[in-house]
Amino acid sequence: MGTNLAPVADGIESSTGDIEVARILLAVLLAAACGLSWIPKAKADLVSIGLQESGVNGGRITTVDSSNGMAGSLSLSYGSFLLSGSLAQAGTAGALLESTSLSAAVSSSGTLHIWITAQGLASPAGLADIVSDFTVGVLLGSTASITEATFYSAADALYGIGTPLSSVRFAKAASATDFSYIDFTGGLFSITEEYTITLAGPGLVWGTIDTADPPGDPPGDPPLPEPGSLLLLGTSLIGLGIFARSRKRL
Numbered sequence: 640m641g642t643n644l645a646p647v648a649d650g651i652e653s654s655t656g657d658i659e660v661a662r663i664l665l666a667v668l669l670a671a672a673c674g675l676s677w678i679p680k681a682k683a684d685l686v687s688i689g690l691q692e693s694g695v696n697g698g699r700i701t702t703v704d705s706s707n708g709m710a711g712s713l714s715l716s717y718g719s720f721l722l723s724g725s726l727a728q729a730g731t732a733g734a735l736l737e738s739t740s741l742s743a744a745v746s747s748s749g750t751l752h753i754w755i756t757a758q759g760l761a762s763p764a765g766l767a768d769i770v771s772d773f774t775v776g777v778l779l780g781s782t783a784s785i786t787e788a789t790f791y792s793a794a795d796a797l798y799g800i801g802t803p804l805s806s807v808r809f810a811k812a813a814s815a816t817d818f819s820y821i822d823f824t825g826g827l828f829s830i831t832e833e834y835t836i837t838l839a840g841p842g843l844v845w846g847t848i849d850t851a852d853p854p855g856d857p858p859g860d861p862p863l864p865e866p867g868s869l870l871l872l873g874t875s876l877i878g879l880g881i882f883a884r885s886r887k888r889l
Contacts, residue, residue: 684707684708684729684757684758684759684760685705685706685707685757685758685759686705686706686707686708686709686710686727686728686729686736686755686756686757686758687702687704687705687710687754687755687756687758687797687798688702688703688704688705688710688711688712688725688727688753688754688755689701689702689703689753689754689755689756689798690703690715690717690722690751690752690753690754691751691752691753691754692717692718692719692720692749692750692751692752693749693750694718695717695718700752700754700798701717702797703715703717703722703725708728708729709726709727709728709729710726710727710755711724711725711726711727712724712725712726713725717751718749718751719747719748719749719751719838720742720743720749720751720836720838721742721743722740722741722742722753723741723742723743724739724740724741725738725739725740725741725742725753725755726738726739726740727739727755727757727832729757729760729830734849734850734851735757735760735769735830735850735851735852736755736756736757736830736831736832736848736849736850737847737848737849737850737851738755738832738847738848738849739845739846739847739848740753740834740844740845740846740847741777741843741844741845742834742836742843742844742845743780743841743842743843743844747840748781748838748839748840749837749838750835750836750837750838751834751835751836751838752833752834752835752836753833753834753836754798754831754832754833755831755832755833755848756796756797756798756799756829756830756831756832757829757830757831758795758796758797758827758829759795759827759829760795760827760828760829760830761826761827762852763823763852764823764824765822765823765824766820766821766822766823767820767821767823767852768818768819768820768852769789769791769804769818769819769820769821769850769851769852770816770817770818770849770850770851770852770853771789771804771805771816771817771818771819771848771849771850772814772816772847772848772849772850772851773787773805773807773809773814773815773816773817773846773847773848774813774814774846774847774848775787775809775811775812775813775814775844775845775846776812776845776846776847777812777843777844777845778809778810778811778812778842778843778844779842779843779844780838780840780841780842780843781838781839781840781841781842783810783837783838783839784808784809784810784837785808785809785834785835785836785837785844785846786806786807786808786809786833786834786835787806787807787809787832787833787834787835787846787848788803788804788805788806788807788832788833788835789803789804789805789806789819789830789831789832789833789848789850790802790803790804790830790831790832790833791804791819791821791828791829791830791831792828792829792830792831793825793828794828794829795826795827795828795829796829797829798831799829799831800831800833802821804817804819804821804850805817805818805819809846830850832848832850834846834848
């Protein structure tokens with residue numbers, strides 16, 4: 640296959656020490672937040688996580704995990720990047736797909752695409768408002784930008800981008816919500832979320848995407864933010880505060 644996957648090395652150069660400290664801290668917070676806010680469900684939805692970078696595996700998407708209901712990938716190096724945590728879950732509390740990703744570049748620049756797909760989705764059926772909730776809680780170091788996007792595939796395709804739903808580019812920590820009116824009358828379908836992370840050097844990025852059909856919300860009626868998104872954003876802000884205090888002491 641020619642994939643470039645390996646456990647993350649223990650030794651990190653001192654010039655990137657601050658990025659590594661923040662990466663470890665936020666990885667712990669990410670795991671804690673996911674443990675509190677994500678409840679595994681016995682569902683048939685297949686969730687897959689794929690990585691893509693130019694020059695790695697011929698530029699093709701490399702699937703690093705695939706499982707029913709939930710998928711996750713921790714502590715992997717891929718090309719120029721360290722993937723400290725990428726987790727996704729499908730089909731809970733009106734959510735079609737929820738994901739979070741913590742990524743870093745240690746010594747070089749590059750652009751990483753993180754693809755997350757939930758296949759075999761059967762609900763909603765008919766016309767529905769789909770909410771795309773985007774959050775970037777942390778951008779450190781030489782981060783140029785992160786773009787978060789959502790897609791719908793009537794063909795139930797893996798990493799399918801047949802119908803773009805929404806896309807937001809972030810150059811700083813922020814959040815955004817967008818709505819798409821979709822006709823789900825073709826049977827089983829898939830939802831894909833994509834993180835495009837561009838770094839000019841050592842840096843760290845933490846973002847989340849929630850794609851949902853909120854129960855009880857008629858088309859055109861914006862819902863409240865997902866509790867999981869609020870918790871992940873809150874823990875990332877706490878992590879940044881601790882990180883800033885630790886730098887002042889050095």
